[in-house]
Amino acid sequence: MQRPVQLGVLGAAKFAREYMAPAIHAANGARLAALATSDTAKAEPFQSFCPDLQVFDSYDALLADAGIDAIYIPLPNHMHAEWSLKALKAGKHVLCEKPMTMKADEFDALIQKRDQSGLLAAEAYMIVHHPQWQLARKLIADGAIGNLVHVTGAFSFDNRSDTRNIRNRAETGGGGLRDIGVYVIGGARFATGQEPVSVQSAIRWQDDIDIFTEIRAQFPGFTYSSYVSIRMHPHQEMVFHGESGLIRLTTPFNARVFGEARVELHRPGLEVQVTRFPGADHYKLQVEAFCRSIRDGAEYPCPLEFSRGTQEVIDRVFEGAVSL
Known part of the structure; x- marks a missing residue:
């Protein structure tokens, strides 16, 4: 049996707490492994349904952990491109909330790094x-x-x-x-x-x-x-x-x-x-598709090129x- 993809979350956003972190926790082939937040009180609601969640006090500390395979990013919009690129440079797969960039040409650096690294990077465009x-x-x-x-x-x-x-x-x-x-x-x-x-x-x-x-x-x-x-x-x-x-x-x-x-x-x-x-x-379906692409090389339904087009x-x- 394949090891589940170990996912870490950057920031204790309300949307992550209410929707995406529970989806990661419930998804087949995934494990909600870590959360980065400087406020430990904000980690408690996540730990209520995921007691073994590891909590880091900074985003960089989570990115440095070798046990984390992929990063989910629910940060404010203007921070998405910056931290997606940092996560890719740290050797992590990336699933980032939309809009992944503020301008279309900002996707180019992400696409280039994705191709150079062989990692999966995608916008969390769940409807597809x-x-x-x-x-x-x-x-x-x-x-x-x-x-x-x-x-x-x-x-x-x-x-x-x-x-x-x-x-x-x-x-x-x-x-x-x-x-x-x-x-x-x-x-x-x-x-x-x-x-x-x-x-x-x-x-x-x-x-x-x-x-x-x-x-x-x-x-x-x-x-x-x-x-x-x-x-x-x-x-x-x-x-x-x-x-x-x-x-x-x-x-x-x-x-x-x-x-x-x-x-x-x-x-x-x-x-x-x-x-x-x-x-x-x-x-949940989005997380499972993301993890299948990481584990099995399955084609991801929403590549960066599609998100760039939008x-x-x-x-x-x-x-x-x-x-x-």
Whole structure:
């Protein structure tokens, strides 16, 4: 039996505590082995479900431990690229939260180091590991809705009261587009396999962060429109509208948190086929895919090149946006 991949976490982030650390702990082929935090009190919730967790008082100390195979990085956005590169240089595989970089060209150093080292480095873009997205991609490729005509996406929540949240701070790479725009953009790219040829956008700013972004784009085979906001009532949805059918994902991004993941296939005659995924945990599936790639050399579903492509679109959205 193969030794589980020994994973260490840089920082006791809330998201790591509530979602990714439990997913690592539960994943087949993985072991939650270590956490780096200068505040030992922040380690206690992690130790409550992983009693043998080793705690380091600095990120560098964890990276120096020879027993750690891979690093998960849930740090503030502006620190992702720096610590991903440090972890690769320390000989560790890397799974880093999105956005992995603040600009697309920052991926180049990561790709170069990945290739030089032979290590796996990936953005923690969990939705591609969920079976609802794999089904949607297959249905589109198989022609279940005929020629694809238009794609719409929406993702919103309201965190205005959480003033200390890194998403509400410009200096930590906050704003809605980097945090959740990756989903409405990357989801369309993943499901269709196409890249936008033109992009138009409008942004509403508040305290130097984007709180609402509207995007319109032309892909080679279809048109696209989406919006994201961190100042609106919670909502999420992706719709792929074809000439002879429609695919709707009702909980495309926060499955089991926002609601049950469902894929609706709307067919002629008002027929609707619904596929439900009540138990699928995309965080756990992501960790298991990451570990399979490390152990067995399996192709990873979301390589850095894909994540770079999404960041390229985000860069274009920022660069060409009109202010609302």
